[in-house]
Amino acid sequence: MNILLLGSGGREHALAWKIAASPLAGRLFCAPGNAGIAKEAEIVALDIADHAGVIAFCREQKVGLVVVGPEGPLCAGIVDDLTAAGIKAFGPSKAAAWLEGSKGFTKDLCRANNIPTAAYERFTAAAPAKAYARARGAPIVVKADGLAAGKGVVVAQSVAEAEAAIDMMFAGGLGEAGAEVVVEEFLTGEEASFFALCDGERAIPLVSAQDHKRVFDGDQGPNTGGMGAYSPAPVMTPELTQRAMDEIVLPTVRAMKVMGAPYKGVLYVGLMITTQGPMLIEYNVRFGDPECQVMMLRLMSDLVPALLACCDGMLGSFDLRWYPDAALTVVMAAKGYPGSYAKGSVIDGLDAAAEIEGVEIFHAGTQAQNGKLVANGGRVLNVCSVGKTVAIAKARAYQAIDLIRWPDGFCRHDIGWRAIERERA
Numbered sequence: 001m002n003i004l005l006l007g008s009g010g011r012e013h014a015l016a017w018k019i020a021a022s023p024l025a026g027r028l029f030c031a032p033g034n035a036g037i038a039k040e041a042e043i044v045a046l047d048i049a050d051h052a053g054v055i056a057f058c059r060e061q062k063v064g065l066v067v068v069g070p071e072g073p074l075c076a077g078i079v080d081d082l083t084a085a086g087i088k089a090f091g092p093s094k095a096a097a098w099l100e101g102s103k104g105f106t107k108d109l110c111r112a113n114n115i116p117t118a119a120y121e122r123f124t125a126a127a128p129a130k131a132y133a134r135a136r137g138a139p140i141v142v143k144a145d146g147l148a149a150g151k152g153v154v155v156a157q158s159v160a161e162a163e164a165a166i167d168m169m170f171a172g173g174l175g176e177a178g179a180e181v182v183v184e185e186f187l188t189g190e191e192a193s194f195f196a197l198c199d200g201e202r203a204i205p206l207v208s209a210q211d212h213k214r215v216f217d218g219d220q221g222p223n224t225g226g227m228g229a230y231s232p233a234p235v236m237t238p239e240l241t242q243r244a245m246d247e248i249v250l251p252t253v254r255a256m257k258v259m260g261a262p263y264k265g266v267l268y269v270g271l272m273i274t275t276q277g278p279m280l281i282e283y284n285v286r287f288g289d290p291e292c293q294v295m296m297l298r299l300m301s302d303l304v305p306a307l308l309a310c311c312d313g314m315l316g317s318f319d320l321r322w323y324p325d326a327a328l329t330v331v332m333a334a335k336g337y338p339g340s341y342a343k344g345s346v347i348d349g350l351d352a353a354a355e356i357e358g359v360e361i362f363h364a365g366t367q368a369q370n371g372k373l374v375a376n377g378g379r380v381l382n383v384c385s386v387g388k389t390v391a392i393a394k395a396r397a398y399q400a401i402d403l404i405r406w407p408d409g410f411c412r413h414d415i416g417w418r419a420i421e422r423e424r425a
Ligand code: AMP
Pocket: 118, 141, 150, 153, 155, 184, 185, 186, 187, 188, 191, 270, 281, 282
């Protein structure tokens, strides 16, 4: 079967690496891809916002499955358009992608189905939103309803900060995404995420993974797309996973089906583990980046049949096997990220780094230029590794990083610290 993968990040490189290993895969294409993905797939210059162009390419190349990496095309309805054209596509429909595309939609779904989540209200104007924030008091959380590239959430430590965030969003600071706002209760606990494959009716949990969102060591500094991740995440015990499935994921899948928008694809479940149990912070409608990278390293089973089972409503008798070893990834980013950064600096030493036992390097923002590898984004490389423990995987990843020569890049040096503390205990 010929397969087309859409996306260009480290998540997509990990997916390409795993798909390319499948005996079911014929030709593997990727658009727009990156320099690392080019080793696994044929890069095609398709504009993924041009659905008709993607469909025409699939027909021409006899593509039997399209795998959509990022949320943008999902929320834009690419799966609906491909399905209508008779092309199988992994990922939710536009209506089902509302679980990520509208925070208010997801909160209302939780309320209607008794799914544990922070108390909240939705607003379309600043004055009532501020009144609600004042009435509840700080800390309080202000969220833009729509997709805001990770910038749509303000955890306000004071009412004044909440009011400023509300004003910023309604003044258009986040564009269309902030035309509606959710104000919600601040939850305390440890954050955890986990992932489930869904086929419209059923859901099966994948292994747990935890990312590090803050840019600096010690989880300090501004939020990023993710500076590293590890799997398993010891916080997600089997009991918690079961509760999250029973109390959050399965009621969501049932509700989406009743609504006529069955959820097919992977569901990324962002949780706060509170004293009352797991509560939903947010859904994403795709694999996490960089969590996907560590999950693909641990997946023993062929990925392609699992993706097909989601599309075909056949997860019922499905079982995935995983390697027991831990996996960890360290993101190397361009200096300045998540603020402004330069593109085009040369990266060297990857071949030697990749030789370290257990190490796999996925590319996020790279480009080949005159025979050299250059940085082409904020997050640039994912140096991944496996090992019997998170601590061993971590040591290998940093050993590889020491061999990479990229003066314009940086990384965190403490990826996995929570898990390693738990391993030591
Ligand atoms: P989100 O984009 O919804 O994942 O939010 C980004 C981050 O904001 C989360 O990973 C949490 O750290 C934090 N956050 C979001 N909602 C809440 C909440 N209700 N209580 C506490 N922290 C939150």
